[in-house]
Amino acid sequence: MNEELLRISEDLVKRASVEGFNESAALSISTRRTMLKVANSEPSVIQHWNSLSVIIYLAKDKRIIIMEFYPRDESEIYKSMADLLKVAAKIMESPLYAPLPEPIEVKPLDGLVDKEIVERLEEPSALAEVAIEAAHRENIDSMAGTIDLWYREKALSTSSGASLYEDSTGFQTYLRAFAEPSGSGQWSTCSTRLDLRSIEETALTAAKYAVESRYREKVEVGRYDVIMSPMVFGNLLELTMHMASAFNVLMGLSMFMNKKPGDKVASDKLRVFDEPRNTELPRATSFDDEGVPTYNKAVIDGGIFKTLLHNSKTASKMSATTTGNAGWISPAPWNITVNRGDYSLDEMISEVKRGILVTNNWYTRLQNYVEGVFSTVSRDAVFLIENGKISKSIEKIRIADRLPSILNNIEALGKNVYNIMWWEVTIPSKLPYILIKDVNVTKPTL
Amino acid sequence: MEDLVLYAVDYARSIGATYAEARYHRNSSRSIVSNNGLILGVGSGAVEGIGIRVVAGGALGFSATNRLERSSIKNAVDKAIAQARNTSRLMKYPIELAESKLGRAKYFVLEAKRFDSLSFEEKAGFHSDLWKAISRSICEAKANTLFIEYTESFEEKVVANSDGAFIESRVPRISLFYNLVITHPQKGSIQRWEMLGASGGLEWLDKWGLINKLEEDAKTYEKILLTAIEPPKNAVDLVIGSEIVGLMVHESCGHPSEADRILGREAAQAGKSFIKKGMVGERIGNENATVIDDPSIPGSYGFYLYDDEGVPAKPRYLYKEGVISEHLHNRWTARIYGVESNAAARSMDYKSEPIVRMANTYLKSGNYRFEELIEDIELGIYMKSYMEWNIDDERWSQRYVGLEAYLIERGEIKGFVRNPALEITTGGFYNNIDAVGREVKFYAGTCGKGEPPQGVPVWFGGPDVRLRNVRLGVSIT
The missing domain is CATH 3.30.2290.10 (PmbA/TldD superfamily)
Incomplete structure (x- = not known):
């Protein structure tokens, strides 16, 4: 062939x-x-x-x-x-x-x-x-x-x-x-x-x-420390990485519209990479749609925004260099990875006084891409954490917050990483459980 | 293509399929994409091939190919049957289809105003005119971005199956999606997405009147950005605009009424439903809650006269005066339920299996004029449009955040409120509809479901409705 x-x-x-x-x-x-x-x-x-x-x-x-x-x-x-x-x-x-x-x-x-x-x-x-x-x-x-x-x-x-x-x-x-x-x-x-x-x-x-997660109980709305599984953070991170596409910045679909390389956009604990040359992940490729060789790169490193994702057109428009992410019109991430942290999941749970472990989510939508205002709904197992231990299975919740706050409030990363790809994480991603402080949790009022 | 489609069906039956269906499906489109009035590029394409579905050994197999010669079709049929047979040993309940009255018909939707009746320069100029209209309407803030994707398309199908259906169809569609961002140095930004879509031709550009609409809308968004206040914390009376009502009935009536979802077929993807098998006849709301899904509305974005199993389309009364009345069925779910299919099997393109889908879903109108809906409200909110929304995978807990939203005081519309959040259960909504407007309006969308995901064109709509004494959810302002 x-x-x-x-x-x-x-x-x-x-x-x-x-x-x-x-x-x-x-x-x-x-x-x-x-x-x-x-x-x-x-x-x-x-x-x-x-x-x-x-x-x-x-x-x-x-x-x-x-x-x-x-x-x-x-x-x-x-x-x-x-x-x-x-x-x-x-x-x-x-x-x-x-x-x-x-x-x-x-x-x-x-x-x-x-x-x-x-x-x-x-x-x-x-x-x-x-x-x-x-x-x-x-x-x-x-x-x-x-x-x-x-x-x-x-x-x-x-x-x-x-x-x-x-x-x-x-x-x-x-x-x-x-x-x-x-x-x-x-x-x-x-x-x-x-x-x-x-x-x-x-x-x-x-x-x-x-x-x-059987026998779910009710939970009060409010602010919690939230442990997001790789399924959940993978979903929010895919959204974040699409916003790092220079085309989406130009089209008003990005919270990075007013950011430039060197700006702080996340907790210093977070490193996020686009890894087209990671041959374990299914979108690995040696060249992009313009024939430019791909390379692995940090998009966020120690909380600092390192680069947008470019093809030669967006690079020319923004006085930058292509990052090997074409798409002839819109650059896109190939594979997404996140650095490992120091915590096992149990150790991470033990750090939480009052929090929630969310194992899966779906239907993330934004009120405003420029400001990163969003909400997403949990599905599947959700657990209340009290005084360092899982205390009970709880009913579905909604996280309604700002993506910049989520990224900046990262407190800990797990030491085990997982390959994730499904309906709500369409770009192959390899990442750990992540603890985020002070997340807004809501549910219906009627 | 008729000969290839019939060959696929006949060949599949000859080698042992107990049911066979073949669909030639061509989606062709041309689009113009612009940013701030400047044409970024032109897109053109065609997705064309044959999708084949068989039942063999009690299992369902689907294969698709765009190599349109007999040898490739034969290979595709062989593959579908072999792989169905291989999985049949894992089946607990064999796949069977309900008896149905199947059509043998051809239908073609015509453009009242043909796509080629406007020159390409005029269509490109339309993008520029929209940008100029928005730019001149804003004074204090700045129109930062207007991204537009305008598309003309044709969907052509030839569907045949071993139970005798033969349907040939052609539907033209027009759509326009835009993303508008308005910014202000101190006040931040406001963003509006909207999609307009219909079956037919350029006559819809005249009906939509977009230049005047966007000029007025942009003025409104600037005012919201500059003047909107936080929504009240206490319970208020709430008038929900038809745009949001349409989305609500799509999400919290249409989706949970899909019988394949109720039966668990989409459990790992789009999820299950709060409606369980056996709940037809149970009450879900008050007498104002009548929701209809009707594929046969002329001009609608979700228009069709026969579904992709050859079943003739008709209006489906999903909720009737507050009672769960009917689900959306294909022939497989109809068999399990012991009813007739009501023609909900749709596929996005030749590569997609037909699955249970909505078409055009709307809340039935009532008797109230808008002024009557608000005249006795002491303190309330009118949520006219939205940006953020979502609903859980059983279609019970839903959230809609208003974009264009007004304070109502003593029966009068006052200033704007910023990002009011309606967070409500499905039961909470349908049981608390207090009054229903008299005018149904429709809105276009692309509805997602299936694996691989299938986006199909739909309309959703309804009148404005009123709810009493609702405490709003937490807003991110």
Whole structure:
């Protein structure tokens, strides 16, 4: 597939030149993916995809066009190109325009393909069996979840001379267990390499939290010290890292609009990285969509904001240097990691006089991105902590606060880190439990 | 595409599928993206392929391919059946579908004003005009950002299944999303997102009247930023604007009424429901609580006449005068419930399995004019629009934070209040609707559900409603 996929990209770039575009890039992605969904402790559906998608960047006299196709054949793309050339003549120069970067040598990443994942694409039911069996070792009533495996190839060609290919595998598993009355727990894992043990541990963690969270009691609203599990902080951190995309800063969708590198934005205990060259995490890649070599970088280091995430366009616009995070229009994080701290979870709990352990959340929404005003709702196990010990399982809560306050009030980080990826954490993340002081907790008044 | 779709169904049946369904699905779009009136770029694309769903060995298999030749379709069918059979040993209850009256029909929605009736320069100029309108309307604060994504799209489908359905359809849609940020050196910032969407063509640009609307809205947001006060701490009477009411019925009636959610199929993703199997007929609110989901509203963003299983669409009365009346069903959930499917199976694109979805969900209108809703309020809040919202995964505890929100004193609208938070249970809302406005308005959204996530176009709407004696939640001001 390597040569065929590259040929598709290269042909599209050549064609764009023939049509009259000054610059172009084509990214062809071939995907084989199998997802087995489980509900009520049995499969609900098994889904398989075999697809080819093509994304094309075109520039004509500094006008920008992006095409995205799941093409029936190339003729349709060629026809659209011709139509879009006429469109380009009618629009103004893009304020984002910058030339595609000249090729730089890309050092390939080893170890991105796991043959076992490729084989399991054909028959993943045994993985679901592992998950179902492990979860039911605890006294739960049912479990649900997803086993998701993929093999992906990408081929990039640019008119500035880049011609790059990479293939990789990945898997994510997230599982949720239910134990009556009203107990539930959820956990997840991900990697470039299949690991049956991690699926088993994910099931066991979800089931353990389900059993421990039965018999929920009410809790008062107010300010608490909150321990966020990696599932919860991973969700808030993904939002934070998207706000670190320079494009989102330019479009008014970021609390970093009024920040610059060197500003303090978080507790000095926090270090956050974008790690495209971490080959354990499934979005690892050696080059970005502009063909720029990727590199691992701190975005927040010791609480200090280090850099926005850039492609060559946002970098040009903001007098910076690309960070290898293209996206032709919007830069994005590849994989997110957080430094380890010194605490086991038990030690962290023992530090809390009056607090709450939140193991999972969803539906984070913002009133104002610029100011980071948000709320998010817990789901699954939530525990009250009193005098250094978990005292009881409590009903669902809502955290309503400001993201800058959350980041600045980090008090402790766990020493164990977890690979997280699921519905609400779509960028693979590796991070610990985190203790945050003085968090606003709310619930309905009627 | 008809021949490939029918081939997929016939071939699947010939090798042992007890049910087979194939859907050719093409979503094509063109968009113009701008920031502060300047065109950042133009987007164009097409997602096109065939999705195949089979039942084999009592298990459900789905596969999709965009390689549209017989050999690829055959491979996709083989894969769906083989993988379904492989998982069947883990099944406790085999997948079965309810008998349904299935359609054999073609329907096409037309643009009253075709997309090509305006030149590209005119559409690009529209972005610039919107930015100028906002910029000139603000005096003391500054319009910092106006990001706009304008999209014209077509959704074309050919659906066939082994029970005899054959539906061909074509629906054009128009949508516009914007993000507006207004800032002031001392007062901070205010932000407004809005999405407008409908099925049809450019006639909607005329109906929306966006230049006048955004010019007026921007003036209002500037006033809010400069003058809004903290909301009252004590209990107040609350008038909830139709925009928020629409979202509330979508979140706290539409979603919990999805029968697949009630049965636990989405438990690890979108969650479960406070509604349990067997609760049809139970009371959830007072007589003012009637919520309808209707795919067949002309011009609606969620419009369709047949669902992706070929079942003819009709209005669904989810809550009727305060009673849980009907759920949203596909043929699988209908079989378990012993009812007929009411045509809620929708898929986002060819790569997506059809699952139970809403279309256009709204609260039924009442008799009150707006003036009548507020005339006897001594101290109250009118929440007209929102930014932040969320609801728990069983659809019971919900929060909406007002953006354009007013103080009401002695029956009159006064100044603005900043970020009032309505944090309320589903039962608390539907049991306390005290009065209902006479005019239903609709709002557009992209509703998310499924894995991989599927965003489908919906409308949600309702009239303004009044609740008495509500203590607001904690605001982050």
